[in-house]
Every structure is written in C-alpha cells, then in structure tokens.
Amino acid sequence: MPEIVRRYVRLIDRVNRVVGLFAMYLVVAMIGILLYSSVMKAVAIPPLWTLEMAQFVMAAYYMLGGGWSLQHDSHVRMDLIYANWGPRTRAMVDSVTILFLIFYLCILLYGGFSSTAYALRYGETSYSAWSPYMAPIKIVMCIGVALMLLQAIAQFFRDLALARGEELS
Template identity: 60%
Template sequence: MPGAVKAYVRYVEAVNRVVGRLAMYLIFVMIGILLYSSFSRTFYNVPIVWVMEMGQFLLAAYYLLGGAYAMQIDGHVRMDLLYGRLSPRKKAFTDTITAFFLIFYLVVLLMGGISSTDYALTYDQKNYTAWGPPLAPIKIIMTFGIFLMLLQAVAIFFRDLARVRGEELE
C-alpha cells in the first residue's frame, strides 16, 4: 500500500481512538444527570424539565462519537450466517465489497446531517418542549460523529484491501 494510505489509516484510527475513548465517559455524565434528577424529585419534590432531553442528547453523542471507535475495534454486531466460516483473507474480500454500501450510506447520512445542521444554525432551531433547547449543538456533534464513521469506514476499506493483497497495515 502507498505511504499516503498507510498514513491516512494511522491518523484516522488515532483520532477515532481518542474521540471514542473520550466519548465513553459521557455515560458517567448521563448517569450523574439522571441521578441528580432522581434525587431532586425524590427528596425535594422538584422535577427538572431538562433532564430527559439532556439524557437523550448525551446518549446520541455517546453512540455517534463512539461509533467510529466501535467500527475500529470491530465491536459492532454482525449477522454471521456464512461469514464466520470464511478465512481471514476471504472475510477481507467480502468486507471490501460491502464497504461500498456502508460508505454510500454514510455519505447520504452525512449530507442529511450537514443540511439539518445548516438549517438549525440558520433558523436558530429549538426543540418544541418545555425546556426548548437549541438543536444546533447536538446536530453538530451528530454530523461530526457521522463524519468520523465515514473516515473510519474508508480506513477499514484500505485495511481490508491490503489484507486481500496479502499485506497488513500496522
């Protein structure tokens, strides 16, 4: 594989490793917010209107920012009827073919995310709830997570292509 491809794979995987490991800690922030709400309601009888939405926003950030890292460590669920019986080289060949579908899907998702983020920024879009938070920050995070998954999908494609050719990328 050319040096530029190796550098791309190394850089993308390093970025996704850092972002994914940082995103893992969002679960603790979400637990803290939900516990705060529970104590507030139980002990002080004060309901907090922003807790559910904030929990949903944090969960979306958690799985979208961690998605590329999950792809990198092969942590996604895979439908395995015939795939598990294949040799590593044949698995890589199968993955190079299916990568085109994944990349196409992520490109379409990214285009929708960019459009939705642009709309939220242009019109100062807010959620229609009692709290009414602006939606631009979570849409920016979601679009960034989709972008990282797209970069990781291309890196995985190059890694599998090298494996098909009998090479291994570090």
C-alpha cells in the first residue's frame, strides 16, 4: 500500500481511539444526570431537563463510539460461515461488504448535514417542555457519522491490504 494510505489509516485510527475513549466517559455523565434526576424526584420536583439530556448524552455516546467500535471489530456480526474462513478470505469479503457500509454512511451523513443545516437556520427546538435547541446534538451526530465513515474507509484499505497479503497497521 502507498505511504499516504498507511498514514491515513494511522491518523484515523488515532483520532477514533481518542474520540472513542472520550465517548466511554459519557456513560458516567449520563449516570450522573439520571442519578441527579432520581434524587431530585425523591426530594423535590424533578427538573424538566434530565431525561432529555440523558438521551442526548446517550446519543452522543453511541454516535461518537461508532468509529472506535468499527476499529476494534466489536460490532455485531452474523458469522455462520464467516468464522470458518481464513483471514485473507475474510478480508476479501469484508473489502466488498464494507462498500455497502460506506455508501450507507454517505447517505446518512448527507441527511445529517441537511437536518443540521435546518436546525441551525431555523433554531429548531425539541417539542418537550424543556425545549432545548437541537443543533448541538445534530452536530455531534454528524461528527460521529463522519468519524465512522472515515474509519470504514480506513478499514477498507486495511482489508484490501490483507487480501493482497500485506499487513497494514
């Protein structure tokens, strides 16, 4: 593989590793928000913002963790026959099937940009009683999809190299 591809794979792996490790701590933030909500419900009137904020934090958690999950091959897979294949055969099949993921993520990112632009332009808010602006979470979701798309492209290069008998790390 050309050196620029190797650098790209290393850079994207590094970025998704850092973002994924950050995203792991969002679960702690979500637990804190829900704990605060539970305590306030027992003591006084629960705040309006806690449930929706916990949902936003959870959405950020799984969207920002997508690239890390793809990088570490920890997504769900049906491996009825896949587990019996050798590494090069798996890499050949993965290098074809990941193109479908890349296509899907491109469509998802296009829709995300469109939705984010709408939220920014018109000041879109949630329909809840708290009524927060939707643009920040939509921006985070677009970043998460973009990082997963970049990681899918890096994974494509890694699988292509392995199918050719090279090791790309």
